[in-house]
Amino acid sequence: MRSSTSTGYSLAALALSSLVVAASNGTNDYPPTYPLSTDPGFASEFVVALQNSLTGGADIGPVLGAVKNIKPGDMDSYHEEFYRLANATKAQAEDPQNSYDPVNVRDTWFSASQYYRRADVYIHRNWSDPLIQTVWNEQTAAFDKAIAALPIPGQRLQIPSPEGNFTVEAIWYSASRNPHAKLPTMIVGNGFDAAQEDSYHYYCAAALARGWNCITYEGPGQNTVRRTQGLGFIPEWELVATPVVDYVLLAKKQVVDENRLVLVGNSMGGYFAARAAAFEPRLSAAVLIGGVWDTYEGYISPLPKELLAVYEAGNYTQFDEQILALRDAESEAFSTEAKWGLDYGLWAFKTHSPSEFYSQTKRYRIEDVVHQIDMPVFVGDAEFEGIYIGQAKKVSDALGERATYHLFKGVAGYHCQSGAQQEMQRTIFAWLNRVLKA
Template identity: 40%
Template sequence: MKSSQALRLFGLFNVCIASAVQPSTKLKNATADPMFQLSSDEDFHFELLRVLSLAPYEGADIGEVLVAAKKIAAGDFESFYDAFYDLATQVDETARNIDKDKYPVSARNALFRASSYYRSADFFLHGNWSDPRINSLWDKQLNAFDTANSLLPVPGKRVNLQARDGNFTVPAIFFGTGLTGPRPTILMCNGYDGSQEEMYHLIGKAALERGINVITYEGPGQPTVRRGQNIGFIPEWERVVSPVVDFAIQHPEVDPEAIGLMGYSFGGYLAPRAAAFDKRIAAVFAVDGVYDFGKSLLDQFPQELKDIFYSGDADTFNSVIEAAVADPSTKTVMRWGVQQGMWSFNIDTPFEWLTKALAYNLTEVADKIKQPIFIGDAQLDQFFPGQAKALADAVGTNALYRYFTADEGAGEHCSIGASVLQSQVMLDWFEDVLSKDKE
């Protein structure tokens, strides 16, 4: 490709991204957005809010995060790492100095927080796959989380489940309520960039408080499987979920007729996809719903660049995207999104990544989802705007579509920052579904 054409396309792409063409993003940048912004970088604001959202369920402390936030320069990935690594090590050291036999709750609180902060320190590092911090930080977060977990009244139990086709294993954690008799159980997975440990704080603990067992798990492309087994995402998520259902129904603590399946963020595609093929699942949560992942990515590109992609001109497409990702002036959502996408899909080029992404859609599967399904949507969703409503429309009458608004403090992607409200709405719905099934 001629350099002049490359520069023109690069400029066109950056103008498109910077103009925030999605209606939700326009609202975010307008005075209509009622939330205080934690960073002038929209995506840093979201990630800071994401950590804060873990505070109600033992995953963070507000003051600590706000002190770290003040040290972060907008758009500077290394400053984000520095701030959270310093915080993580500080809190981890405090935790290790607590006598956990004498003060188990205090030690557990600090260790869970340290684990969250190590995960945040890792978040923007995936552009360089050889960066040793990608693995060292994960080891630290797992160690902190597992030590904290051991101090729970009913510790979660880690297991590794064999996929039915045998070429990967599924790491999972069974969190039991400690109550007698078979209980409702929710299987929970995160999405494009999140861990099963985060799911415990986002909604797992809220479910346990309501007498609902929780099984968190990860599949290909997600943090532990990507690191430990070097496997990227697969579209056939039923290959991941069915072994978890097999595992769940073997437990006397689990009511086999009351199994829910929850997916967060990109998990809003993964969970509905699996539910279409495993009818042992009684209810599904897509938070937020994703109908056509690949299309939602390409919709953010200018038409001329989409034309180049569909023409199959990989060299031109890659050169434009790689130039954009390398330019610090490009919006964080683009730089991080491509880097994380290639890392989590285990793909070497943007063209390959987007080609693979097109397979992640529910266009031929949505009508096979017969279970009740809760589909969350968020007014300010900057990642998958319009996708949740499209999924709800495709699924039909068994879908409950819930639109979370900015005025509720729940308008961010996955209603991040409103975990107490979101848990109340979703878990009450689940209990109502199970009650109706028994009538």
């Protein structure tokens, strides 16, 4: 096995390498926000941790306190600080004096849950690490306590997928106690790594505040299904989303306006939602934040030409050995983002072989079915998009008049508008208001 020194390769595989993006965009205004770490991967994660403070899922001071003690590039340090913060916040939530007020209960447990999710980010290199399960059990239990304290408690669901032979994990949020309210309803799915619990903070809180019902869901490869059912990602996402649509229109038909049913896909969920929309005519509209044209095209884009050539020549053993050697070498040539992307990608796609991982991603492309999408589609793009740079415009162009393309710029120009959730939400709901009234 060759060392990182002998290969001379450096990667930013499978992640948001914003420095590379800024250079490729030719912008002089990068980064548009103040970075909280010299490590770009950590800096991005810190923004995600902070943005949930808008909806009770974080407190700014405690997050910044954890950030202060995290060493750039040290994944163990990142895990330990957020795990410590999560446990400390859990202790606050369990204090009997906290329980008199449902708002206290809700926000404290939401924060604890999110801190446990932060503690989970960088621990997937070793699949047998018990923390992968124990940290997730903690975040799930904390989140369930939080949604139980909502004005209308959230409802965790398991929805069978008869054709897929698996169970979809979902959470239903009602916007009204009226058992006959016919309300607009949003179905929200994440992508590569974010959990459906994150979807509450990204989309559902904003939807509920506007009088929308909301349901989040996860399928194979995503956090809970990967853990409880041992399933990696599948490209045929209609097998995941269609059972959710069935549930919404049957079990919740009294409270759902079937003419205002919207599917949202976040990040790689932009592929999943588009794929599902191609097979689901009952949807009124789809929202892609952002658009994903070809997952393989995006994931290979940061690979050095020499290493990509090894893979494309079919020398898979050599490719695997070289990329894993780089991952485990004590070298700054392999960025935190690259390590995370490789670790998490192998785990989520359920393969120990990097070449098999790349081969699997070739099946996640929307070109073959995009012509089947027959509804209005909002396609969100980002000025500082990472591995999917340029792909949202391809999706929009292929959809033609069915699409509304929107480029988020400046401080809202990070992937999925991290740190600018209010602008993203305002833009989406303004578009939905126009489209669904037409």
